[in-house]
Structure formats: C-alpha cells, structure tokens
Amino acid sequence: MPVPYIRHATLDDEEALGLLDRVTWSPLHSVQPRPQPPYEPFYNERFGPRDHLVAELDGVVVGYVRLGHPTPLACNSHVRQIQGLAVAEEARGAGVGRALLRAVRDEARRHGARRLTLRVLGHNTPARKLYEAEGFAVEGILPGEFLLAGEYVDDVLMGCSL
Secondary structure: OOEEEEEOOHHHHHHHHHHHHHHHHOOOOOOOOEEEEEEEEOOOOOHHHEEEEEEOOOOEEEEEEEEEEEOOHHHHHOOEEEEEEEEEEHHHOOOHHHHHHHHHHHHHOOOOOOOEEEEOOOOOOOHHHHHHHHHEEEEEEEEEEEEEOEEEEEEEEEEEEE
C-alpha cells in the first residue's frame, strides 16, 4: 500500500478539497446540513491554503486537515485547533488520517503551539479512536450539545500537549 504524501495546500487544490468535503459529508461528523448547490467556496476569509495540509496517494488528493486558532485572543495563541479533517472513503484504512494528524502536530509545533485541541461528536467512534491512538485525550464533554436528526449528541473536546 502506498504511503500518503502530506504537503501544504495550494490555491490549485480548492476544487479537489471542496469536492472531497462534499463527498465525505456525514451526520457522523458534521453539525451543518448536507451541502447543496450552489456550493460555497472551500477557501474563505477565515481559512485559506496556508491553513490546510493535504494528503495525496498516487498524486490524487485523498484527505486534508485544517489547522486554526480556537480563539482570536493573544493569551490563547499558544493553542492550535484542528478545525476540519476529511479522508476519502477509498483511502480509509491506508493511514491517511494518522499521517495527517502527525503532520498537523508538527505544523502546530513549527508555529510555536504548546497544545493542540479538537472537537469531535460523541457518536463518532472511529474518529475518537484514531485521535486517542494518536495521543489525544478527552478534556471535556458538552452533553447533548447538538440536536442532529432528532438525536441529542455530545460535543467532545480532546487535546494533547506538544
């Protein structure tokens, strides 16, 4: 099985990343409704190519991770947050998610971060297991934070020191 190649995103990746975001949409991980045409641009005022790492297998974009700040406060600038992670269905089980998580930890460290956090829906067991395997621990739970498809779902905060 090929090893995922991880790189910084470019402007040229926008179409592929937008498509990946749409085809991987699931109520397992999204609190937003399923995207409908006309689709919003993948990059926006808040997140551009500089905020994304991309995974490729055999030259094809198969995943991404978005790295941001949890707040705009200077006193919180030592923390980075994973604010999006997607892996194409056909690339799952190939180590893409794991490679992206390891790369984003290195990226956060390069930017001076001391902590890395993320939020995951409580019912997203596959993602939670991956995060735990990569050193993230549950740091807080907001019970029933979201009402999704008639079910109340917990919002789980996970984090790790860098």
